[in-house]
Amino acid sequence: MSLDVDIRHRLGALDLRATFDAPEGVTALFGRSGAGKTSIANAVAGLLRPNAGRIVLNGRVLFDHADRIRVPVHRRRIGYVFQDARLFPHLSVRANLLYGATNDRDLDRIAEMLGITDLLTRRPQNLSGGEQARVGIGRALLSSPDLLVMDEPLASLDRDRKDEILPYLERLRDEAGMPILYVSHSVEEVARLATTLVLLDAGQVVRAGPAAALFSDPDLVPIFGPRTAGSVLAGRIAAQHADGLTEVSVSGGALLLPGMPGTPGAPVRVRIEAQDVMIALSRPRDISALNVLPVIVNALHPGQGPGVMVQLRSGSDLMLARVTRRSAEALALAPGTPCFAVLKSVSVARRDVGRG
Amino acid sequence: MTTLLGPQEWAAVGLSLKVAMVATLVSLPLAVGVALLLARGRFVGREALNVVVHLPLVLPPVVVGYVLLITLSPVAPLGQGLAALGVVFAFRWTGAALAAGIMGFPLMVRAIRLAIEAVDPRLEDAAATLGASRLRIFATITLPLILPGVLAGSVLGFAKAMGEFGATITFVSNIPGETRTLPSAIYAFLQQPGGEGAALRLVTVSIIVATVALIASEALARRMARRVRG
Numbered sequence: 001m002s003l004d005v006d007i008r009h010r011l012g013a014l015d016l017r018a019t020f021d022a023p024e025g026v027t028a029l030f031g032r033s034g035a036g037k038t039s040i041a042n043a044v045a046g047l048l049r050p051n052a053g054r055i056v057l058n059g060r061v062l063f064d065h066a067d068r069i070r071v072p073v074h075r076r077r078i079g080y081v082f083q084d085a086r087l088f089p090h091l092s093v094r095a096n097l098l099y100g101a102t103n104d105r106d107l108d109r110i111a112e113m114l115g116i117t118d119l120l121t122r123r124p125q126n127l128s129g130g131e132q133a134r135v136g137i138g139r140a141l142l143s144s145p146d147l148l149v150m151d152e153p154l155a156s157l158d159r160d161r162k163d164e165i166l167p168y169l170e171r172l173r174d175e176a177g178m179p180i181l182y183v184s185h186s187v188e189e190v191a192r193l194a195t196t197l198v199l200l201d202a203g204q205v206v207r208a209g210p211a212a213a214l215f216s217d218p219d220l221v222p223i224f225g226p227r228t229a230g231s232v233l234a235g236r237i238a239a240q241h242a243d244g245l246t247e248v249s250v251s252g253g254a255l256l257l258p259g260m261p262g263t264p265g266a267p268v269r270v271r272i273e274a275q276d277v278m279i280a281l282s283r284p285r286d287i288s289a290l291n292v293l294p295v296i297v298n299a300l301h302p303g304q305g306p307g308v309m310v311q312l313r314s315g316s317d318l319m320l321a322r323v324t325r326r327s328a329e330a331l332a333l334a335p336g337t338p339c340f341a342v343l344k345s346v347s348v349a350r351r352d353v354g355r356g
Numbered sequence: 357m358t359t360l361l362g363p364q365e366w367a368a369v370g371l372s373l374k375v376a377m378v379a380t381l382v383s384l385p386l387a388v389g390v391a392l393l394l395a396r397g398r399f400v401g402r403e404a405l406n407v408v409v410h411l412p413l414v415l416p417p418v419v420v421g422y423v424l425l426i427t428l429s430p431v432a433p434l435g436q437g438l439a440a441l442g443v444v445f446a447f448r449w450t451g452a453a454l455a456a457g458i459m460g461f462p463l464m465v466r467a468i469r470l471a472i473e474a475v476d477p478r479l480e481d482a483a484a485t486l487g488a489s490r491l492r493i494f495a496t497i498t499l500p501l502i503l504p505g506v507l508a509g510s511v512l513g514f515a516k517a518m519g520e521f522g523a524t525i526t527f528v529s530n531i532p533g534e535t536r537t538l539p540s541a542i543y544a545f546l547q548q549p550g551g552e553g554a555a556l557r558l559v560t561v562s563i564i565v566a567t568v569a570l571i572a573s574e575a576l577a578r579r580m581a582r583r584v585r586g
Binding site: 074076079084089143 | 481496
């Protein structure tokens with residue numbers, strides 16, 4: 001199960017050259033608006049015809065400019081979740097959901113998974129934005145596609161709606177068993193969902209690879225933005241404490257985080273923003289921060305301002321800490337320096353923790 | 357009711373309804389097709405098609421009738437060819453329907469084209485990603501969404517067909533029972549001494565038919581629009 005994309009397309013001032021593979025799981029196309037993300041998604045779905053190149057899904061050639069192959073949109077078996085949902089206004093929610101389905105066998109299960117069972121007889125106009133987004137996802141899923149393309153499905157929603165839908169998308173990733181191409185410019189969404197990252201800038205693929213590795217790469221901080229850059233650690237719930245904290249074991253130790261649902265052993269992924277991590281040369285005592293992980297400095301990456309991005313090795317994971325250049329010099333941080341990463345539990349928000 | 361109108365007047369009303377009905381129903385699919393071409397098509401000659409479709413709207417109706425007469429009369433080559441196939445328009449009620457259909461055609465096309473241009477093509481893209489062929493997209497998405505416009509166009513076309521006079525009388529003359537439609541009958545009665553009473557009754561019928569058609573179409577269009585917008 002994989003998608004191979006190698007396309008070139010001229011779109012106004014944008015010179016799109018995209019080559020990447022999307023394996024199973026969620027492949028996120030990440031970049032600023034105008035970077036060409038949606039154009040790639042449209043080319044994959046067949047809504048845009050690239051000037052040149054080739055698109056192959058699970059060994060099936062969907063587009064090949066040289067061989068003059070262009071499978072029409074309706075034969076590609078690619079479900080598309082649009083940013084604006086695009087529900088059919090003259091059809092009920094149920095009829096929308098079943099529009100691309102061959103039968104209604106899976107209707108109940110998917111409606112249940114997306115929490116839209118009570119909406120089936122309603123009209124799209126009478127739904128909230130979050131409900132419309134979930135119906136759009138269900139409609140694409142019920143057409144039993146080989147690949148799901150999601151173009152900023154949460155971008156038009158407010159915070160609460162996003163937090164409401166993200167868990168459904170995580171379930172989709174873990175349970176639906178189909179590859180997902182996820183277009184987004186939100187670091188948070190991508191950190192929660194992506195297994196593979198394709199970073200785009202001005203139509204070019206800057207880097208592509210496993211999400212965790214790219215998030216902890218200080219070279220890529222300018223793309224994510226210094227204030228939102230952060231690493232994503234995979235772990236498992238170790239224990240639920242009586243005082244409301246959840247203990248998560250990661251490769252470098254244990255983290256105490258604000259309470260989250262989940263039984264011990266459940267996989268989670270935790271996003272730790274670089275600016276929330278402090279560095280200490282000796283294990284701090286009498287400090288309110290609950291998390292102190294022994295780490296080793298792996299690399300230092302000075303920014304353009306007074307900041308330095310420090311890449312730390314914690315067990316088998318890499319994490320980022322953003323400190324001032326002055327602090328880095330005062331502590332004489334250099335690759336190989338053993339130190340401690342200090343993290344306040346409360347700086348990790350509930351929305352920074354997702355299903356692993 | 358029979359006492360209100362004389363047999364000749366009834367014949368004219370019945371014929372007009374038949375002519376207008378046939379003209380509207382036969383030209384409707386064609387009007388939808390042409391409106392689609394004009395709204396969505398990208399082809400050489402689109403402007404030319406647009407002009408041809410709109411000509412009957414701006415030409416004097418008598419010109420349209422005369423062109424039909426010289427092309428479809430039994431002595432014209434096209435008329436002879438069609439006659440060999442058993443299709444005769446000249447001086448028949450079918451000719452009246454043809455003339456009425458042509459005169460109402462631009463009005464239908466305009467209304468339907470506006471409705472098509474109001475449909476968000478991104479909804480059709482969405483349907484395509486769900487596996488729908490172009491035909492299915494048209495039948496299940498486009499057509500339901502443009503239905504109010506199609507209805508509006510049909511009512512306009514029907515009203516135009518009911519009232520068509522110049523092209524009809526030029527092409528198929530004014531034969532009682534065959535081509536004497538309501539406007540032709542009013543005209544004929546006005547030419548007869550003492551025919552004013554009959555003419556006035558037919559004028560009243562015209563007004564009633566037109567009013568009922570407009571009210572009914574408004575009500576239907578509102579219901580459809582509600583259904584479409586939810």
